[in-house]
Amino acid sequence: MSQISKLSSEEVIRTTRKKLEKNGYIATGQIATALYLAQALVKPILIEGPPGVGKTELAIATSKLLDKPLIRLQCYEGLDESKALYEWKYGKQLLYTQVLKEKLSDMLDGARDLTQAVDKLHAFDDIFFSEAFVEPRPLLKALWEKNGAVLLIDEIDKSDQEFEAFLLEILQDYQISIPEIGTVRAKTPPVVFLTSNNTREIGDALKRRCLHLYIPFPEHKLEQKIIETQIPDLPQALSKQVVNFVQSLRKLDLKKVPSISETLDWARALTLLNATDLQPQLVRSTLNLLLKFQDDIEHTNPEVTALVRNAIKDS
Amino acid sequence: MLPDFIKALRASNVAVSTAESIDANKVLTTIGIENKLLLKYSLSMALAKGIDDKKRFDECFDVFFNQNTQPHLITNAVPLLSLEFTDESRNTTDTLGSSEGETLLSILKTEDKVALQQLLAAAAQDVQLQNIRIFTQRGVYMRRILEKIGIDSVDEHLYQRSSDDQEKSNFTTLKNLKASLIEDVANIVEKSLLLYTANSANNLREEILQKTALARIEVRDFKVMKQLVTKLAKKLTSIHSRRRRRAKRGHLDVRQTIRKNIQYDGVMFDTVWKRIQIDRPKVIALCDVSGSVSQVARFLLLFLYSVSEIIPKVRSFAFSNYLGEVTGLFESSSAEVALAETIRLWGSGSTDYGGALSELERLVGDEIDHRTTVLILGDARSNYGDSGHLALRRIHNRAKRVIWLNPEPRSFWNTGDSEMKKLGACCDKVDPCRTLNHLERIISDIARTAT
Numbered sequence: 001m002s003q004i005s006k007l008s009s010e011e012v013i014r015t016t017r018k019k020l021e022k023n024g025y026i027a028t029g030q031i032a033t034a035l036y037l038a039q040a041l042v043k044p045i046l047i048e049g050p051p052g053v054g055k056t057e058l059a060i061a062t063s064k065l066l067d068k069p070l071i072r073l074q075c076y077e078g079l080d081e082s083k084a085l086y087e088w089k090y091g092k093q094l095l096y097t098q099v100l101k102e103k104l105s106d107m108l109d110g111a112r113d114l115t116q117a118v119d120k121l122h123a124f125d126d127i128f129f130s131e132a133f134v135e136p137r138p139l140l141k142a143l144w145e146k147n148g149a150v151l152l153i154d155e156i157d158k159s160d161q162e163f164e165a166f167l168l169e170i171l172q173d174y175q176i177s178i179p180e181i182g183t184v185r186a187k188t189p190p191v192v193f194l195t196s197n198n199t200r201e202i203g204d205a206l207k208r209r210c211l212h213l214y215i216p217f218p219e220h221k222l223e224q225k226i227i228e229t230q231i232p233d234l235p236q237a238l239s240k241q242v243v244n245f246v247q248s249l250r251k252l253d254l255k256k257v258p259s260i261s262e263t264l265d266w267a268r269a270l271t272l273l274n275a276t277d278l279q280p281q282l283v284r285s286t287l288n289l290l291l292k293f294q295d296d297i298e299h300t301n302p303e304v305t306a307l308v309r310n311a312i313k314d315s
Numbered sequence: 316m317l318p319d320f321i322k323a324l325r326a327s328n329v330a331v332s333t334a335e336s337i338d339a340n341k342v343l344t345t346i347g348i349e350n351k352l353l354l355k356y357s358l359s360m361a362l363a364k365g366i367d368d369k370k371r372f373d374e375c376f377d378v379f380f381n382q383n384t385q386p387h388l389i390t391n392a393v394p395l396l397s398l399e400f401t402d403e404s405r406n407t408t409d410t411l412g413s414s415e416g417e418t419l420l421s422i423l424k425t426e427d428k429v430a431l432q433q434l435l436a437a438a439a440q441d442v443q444l445q446n447i448r449i450f451t452q453r454g455v456y457m458r459r460i461l462e463k464i465g466i467d468s469v470d471e472h473l474y475q476r477s478s479d480d481q482e483k484s485n486f487t488t489l490k491n492l493k494a495s496l497i498e499d500v501a502n503i504v505e506k507s508l509l510l511y512t513a514n515s516a517n518n519l520r521e522e523i524l525q526k527t528a529l530a531r532i533e534v535r536d537f538k539v540m541k542q543l544v545t546k547l548a549k550k551l552t553s554i555h556s557r558r559r560r561r562a563k564r565g566h567l568d569v570r571q572t573i574r575k576n577i578q579y580d581g582v583m584f585d586t587v588w589k590r591i592q593i594d595r596p597k598v599i600a601l602c603d604v605s606g607s608v609s610q611v612a613r614f615l616l617l618f619l620y621s622v623s624e625i626i627p628k629v630r631s632f633a634f635s636n637y638l639g640e641v642t643g644l645f646e647s648s649s650a651e652v653a654l655a656e657t658i659r660l661w662g663s664g665s666t667d668y669g670g671a672l673s674e675l676e677r678l679v680g681d682e683i684d685h686r687t688t689v690l691i692l693g694d695a696r697s698n699y700g701d702s703g704h705l706a707l708r709r710i711h712n713r714a715k716r717v718i719w720l721n722p723e724p725r726s727f728w729n730t731g732d733s734e735m736k737k738l739g740a741c742c743d744k745v746d747p748c749r750t751l752n753h754l755e756r757i758i759s760d761i762a763r764t765a766t
Contacts, residue, residue, distance in 0.1 A: 034360055
């Protein structure tokens with residue numbers, strides 16, 4: 001933080017971008033700005049965008065960049081506190097009571113009646129409900145991490161509304177109340193990423209507490225850069241053609257348009273096949289890497305030749 | 316500046332809460348305002364929290380911040396060097412001093428763009444330009460700003476010089492400058508008007524459309540109506556998508572409890588209660604598509620298919636003298652195309668309620684169960700034929716509920732060939748359905764009783 005305030009914000013953002021690039025993540029200005037603001041204002045980032053544009057990747061790259069552990073919480077319907085926050089180690093508690101059973105008479109030695117025995121027991125306090133018996137789940141783990149962590153709450157839109165409300169306390173104050181222990185507050189607030197695929201509208205209360213970053217499909221240049229950094233073996237001519245082809249594919253009326261991750265898969269496959277440039281036949285046989293619906297493949301098949309021709313012409 | 320910008324954002328339908336404006340302030344202090352692109356990115360993260368909001372934010376940002384940066388005097392400025400105002404030459408470029416007129420003159424003389432810009436901005440703020448509401452206020456605000464920056468003294472100056480032959484060329488230059496200055500001010504006022512009132516007209520229009528009888532809505536408003544329906548559908552979806560499961564307190568789910576407590580060595584620590592899985596409602600919509608009712612049918616079907624998230628199972632049928640299923644049509648193509656096709660296929664002929672209702676019973680009678688809501692839209696005018704109330708009675712006995720929507724006002728029911736009395740008796744609910752507001756209430760009602 002102190003480092004950040006010394007430099008001008010612009011410089012910090014520029015260096016962040018470079019560092020992310022070193023870690024293999026090509027960030028746009030917006031993404032780098034979001035990252036900077038999240039740290040400067042100590043606020044979580046809510047990332048929205050179509051699947052496969054690198055929402056989760058951003059969190060991973062950030063954890064590498066900041067050299068902090070990445071703690072990931074995958075959301076799903078029915079996710080509740082005991083899986084997200086903490087749980088008591090019941091087994092351990094039971095075991096300990098069994099072990100201590102024999103020692104009980106020693107401990108209560110000298111107690112003349114029940115009142116004294118109870119008083120003696122009280123002196124031991126709530127050992128069984130102390131931190132030693134807490135099983136931390138991702139959220140608590142992130143708060144306990146002394147030097148801070150990167151917390152990724154993935155696909156928040158898949159979780160229930162109740163869970164979303166439950167997150168509010170953590171996201172605002174970086175603290176959480178455990179009835180038996182008290183309030184746990186983060187020593188160093190973690191950098192929090194929430195991702196959403198927009199399968200349902202996220203509540204306003206949650207949105208208000210976050211910075212909102214929308215990652216769209218990458219532009220031509222950016223996508224090419226991403227491919228080149230991720231797959232250095234790919235011939236340059238081919239990478240240009242690949243990007244051209246995918247970009248034109250996105251303009252078609254498809255059920256699910258290919259995203260960056262699909263482009264990367266396809267490009268990797270093409271390198272494996274030792275392709276040097278796009279051929280309609282080759283494209284047809286590998287189209288299932290890009291398009292995930294049979295309808296889409298059938299719809300695109302007749303146009304492949306034209307698309308490939310254009311892709312080669314433009315490169 | 317920030318409060319004004321937020322005001323402009325709210326005017327263009329981006330919901331900004333107080334907490335968010337505080338955030339924006341923090342953003343402003345960390346980022347600064349030197350780099351405009353950076354500022355845009357950062358503010359957009361703090362203020363616009365959705366894809367649509369982002370788009371509106373971008374537009375608003377561009378208009379707002381361009382207004383403050385580029386007085387267009389700069390571009391068509393004529394070289395001013397020959398002008399000599401020896402008597403008044405002062406180097407102060409202070410904005411809005413006690414002698415505004417002189418400041419303005421000196422600014423014009425020195426071509427100090429930054430100072431002019433500041434002067435204009437300060438004047439706009441002084442006259443509270445952000446309160447502009449309607450286009451007829453343009454003139455007033457222009458005049459006020461011009462007065463504020465001291466156009467009078469320029470006029471005076473011009474007046475004095477006009478008598479002097481020597482200064483003829485200077486005179487014309489100054490006159491041109493003044494003209495372009497006025498143009499600048501007009502631009503500023505125009506942009507503010509755009510910025511702060513862009514949506515109030517739209518909002519008014521939407522409000523009126525919501526109350527207008529659906530049958531009277533003009534073709535030119537269909538586009539707005541469609542957006543409106545989408546908006547309402549989104550609202551309903553977010554309201555009703557919440558309550559999906561409800562714990563049935565007091566009923567222990569033994570199987571689940573045993574399963575859950577295996578991890579604690581079978582000691583029953585955690586209890587699991589039985590839950591009621593709330594079913595999404597099944598809706599069967601039957602629409603009369605003859606004549607005037609078809610308009611209402613259009614919006615009813617459009618609405619029903621827009622809330623597919625909370626009412627996923629909709630089967631729709633259309634009839635006038637024959638009945639046919641149109642579910643596939645509405646699912647595969649846009650509402651306009653589907654409706655035109657529906658009317659072409661089923662819309663001709665006089666309505667036959669008896670035939671339609673018994674046909675409906677024959678087609679989907681077996682599918683109607685205690686979860687099904689049957690929605691019937693029609694004016695119940697049977698042309699003195701069979702009203703079909705017997706078939707409707709049978710449907711009613713099977714279904715969860717039968718709702719009749721009548722696009723005619725209540726006072727018209729049971730007049731002439733209207734069979735509302737007979738048919739209404741076989742329904743759980745009879746509602747007039749004339750405007751979008753009615754529609755919203757009805758759909759919300761279906762979704763609510765489903766939970």
